[in-house]
Amino acid sequence: MEALKPPLEPQTRTPRFPPSAAQAEFAGEPLKLSRTAQNIRESIRADFHLAPVPDEDIYEASEGRVLTRVHSYRERDRAIVKRKKKSHLKKFGRLQCEACDFDFLEQYGERGEGFIECHHTKPVSDLQPGEKTKLSELVLLCANCHRMVHAARPWWTMEQLRKALEH
Structure with missing residues (x-):
C-alpha cells in the first residue's frame, strides 16, 4: 500500500502583474463590487431594449447616470x-495645426491662445516603459484633424491626413 504523502508547503509566488485598478478599488468591498456589477448589467440591458423612435426630431434620452x-x-x-508648443511658437510665431493650418487664437481670440x-x-501604446519620446515625434493638430487621425485603425500618418485635406 502506498504511503500518504505529506501536504505540500504553501508556496508564495510573486504575481506576474501588479493588481489592476479594479482589483485595488474593490478589494475588501464586495458590496461596492456587487452594486457596480449590477449597474453595468442594467446599463447593458437598457441598451438591448431600446424602443423604436418614431420621430428623430423629438427623441429624448436619459443621461447623467453616475x-x-x-x-x-x-x-x-x-x-x-x-x-513642443514653445518650440513651434518660436519657429513659426503662432500655434497652428500642422495639417490644416487652423489657428485657435486667430479664430477664437484670447480664449484660443495656446x-x-x-x-x-509614434503611438504611445507602442512605447515600452521608460522609452523616450522626441520632440520630432510630436505634431500639433487641431481637434478635428487629431480626431480624424484616430478615427479608425490603422491610424493615419501625417501624410495620409494631409492628402485627405487636399480635396
Missing part, C-alpha cells in the same frame, strides 16, 4: 507637450 469606469492608460509627460492638441506620431 457610472464607474476603470481602465488602464498610458502615462503622458505634459512637459514635452509644453516644449490651445492646440499634440499628437504622437
Whole structure:
C-alpha cells in the first residue's frame, strides 16, 4: 500500500502583474463590487431594449447616470507637450495645426491662445516603459484633424491626413 504523502508547503509566488485598478478599488468591498456589477448589467440591458423612435426630431434620452469606469492608460509627460508648443511658437510665431493650418487664437481670440492638441506620431501604446519620446515625434493638430487621425485603425500618418485635406 502506498504511503500518504505529506501536504505540500504553501508556496508564495510573486504575481506576474501588479493588481489592476479594479482589483485595488474593490478589494475588501464586495458590496461596492456587487452594486457596480449590477449597474453595468442594467446599463447593458437598457441598451438591448431600446424602443423604436418614431420621430428623430423629438427623441429624448436619459443621461447623467453616475457610472464607474476603470481602465488602464498610458502615462503622458505634459512637459514635452509644453516644449513642443514653445518650440513651434518660436519657429513659426503662432500655434497652428500642422495639417490644416487652423489657428485657435486667430479664430477664437484670447480664449484660443495656446490651445492646440499634440499628437504622437509614434503611438504611445507602442512605447515600452521608460522609452523616450522626441520632440520630432510630436505634431500639433487641431481637434478635428487629431480626431480624424484616430478615427479608425490603422491610424493615419501625417501624410495620409494631409492628402485627405487636399480635396
